[in-house]
Amino acid sequence: MANDIIIQTEQLTKRFGDFIAVDHISFNVYKGEIFGFLGANGAGKTTAMRMLCGLSLPTSGKATIAGCDVYKQTEHIKRSIGYMSQKFSLYEDLTVKENIRFYAGIYGKSDAFIKDKTARLLKELHLKNEANKLVGSLPLGWKQKLAFSVAIFHEPQIVFLDEPTGGVDPVTRREFWNLIYEASATGITIFVTTHYMDEAEYCNRVSIMVDGRIDALDTPVALKQKFNAASMDEVFLHLARKATRVES
């Protein structure tokens, strides 16, 4: 199972005019892996993620996501993945139940599936009493845990998490990572970005983008060895400080 490739990119590139946002990146992600996608602001992470999610066409290069081509099969890709961002994830003026119903409905899940899985989910997240409360009234940590569960509700093969734990308290941040581990154990591939370097340590493998390129990709242990660093924070600073791209 460890060798099933679920994301494959080859020389994937995105240009905006003269600006090369993503510069010939090639890497594989394996099924069930927790893959950390790091980089400084402006390194090209968001642009790369948008291509992998089928939201933006590459300028050149190849990529397949869950077996689907990023040029021709973008609709298939969207059905095979889940996505969660820090900023927009759930509708604050819908209740917990309504949000679940809405997202599951978009993915075409049956009423029976939704009903059964919603009950299980609310129990697991200890949100039974909040089922009919507006999402806007929940504490941030609960929202983020709920948003993650909603993002994987339709049982996607891959879930993309864009800074899911920003501003979340340290206890809830760890509870959030337990949800990630559980999802990964069921075979869902996790593709995650974060500014918390301790979270980079929780990933199976980590890539670090600098100026549109992938400058390093390995397990946290191997990266620390390679750069003779005590922590992922040091590895990151070492690489990201080499950036020459002027922020625009």
Place this chain on the structure above:
Amino acid sequence: MTNSVLVNKLSKTYGKKKEIKAVTEISFEVSQGELFGIIGPDGAGKTSLFRMLTTLLLPDSGNAFVDGSDIVKDYKAIRNKVGYMPGRFSLYQDLSVEENLDFFATIFNTTIEKNYDLIKDIYVQIEPFKTRKAGKLSGGMKQKLALSCALIHRPVILFLDEPTTGVDAVSRKEFWEMLKRLKQQGITILVSTPYMDEAGLCDRIGLMQQGQLLSVGTPAEITDAFKQTILDIKADNMYKLLNDLNAFGEVENAYSFGEYHHAVMKENYNEQALQQYLEGKGNRQLVIQQTRPTVEDSFMQLMKQ
């Protein structure tokens, strides 16, 4: 040293029935020239606290003094002597870098030239882009411009609300280096952050959660108050290890902490018994070693109480 900020049982609620308690009876002092951090997650009440101290919000009860002035009665005096950088970028997006700075200098009846020495260190980094509209700047540059604008009237106290949120590790480091240099110029700085690892860069910190201060002190005082032993533990399967640790009677609490898990041990625990138990559960490549508590460990323990 004299008090720069004195906060006494300050409270703020929102809602018709005052049902949302944003800040609850908070008291602390900040000395002149101190770099004081309010550390807490989103929703802890950091912004409400800062807005009261900068006279943008009236408290429900309690009182506070900023550089000797009452935040309710002497609000005009305070506005002249504090600098405030809100969490959300609040400069004029359709004015250029230089126009923004000039605007803030003018409303405080001063000029860029007069106080240039104070902002020089920060402003030179964005000066090459001074004709660019503020809305077209990158995150890091916006932050530097906002800090320059907050400083241009030479405030005695600077309030920075989450200046490093959403900023990458490199820019965060640079920002803290700027703050250190400002502190050397004698400015008192109050800064809020959700990043626990930034606590160590402050002279003193207040840990804030759900509107209350859990603890106030130097980072060392706060971590010294953590009396139990913490063990760094790692093994081949970290997820399994965490579940095994939390199921063990002598472990009070275990949670992931970067490369290792932290296990907070009960008194009179036996390290050998722990090792045997973990090995018996099938954990391989086991490493167990004592470690010192960090501010994040202290925060989590205080949250539980």
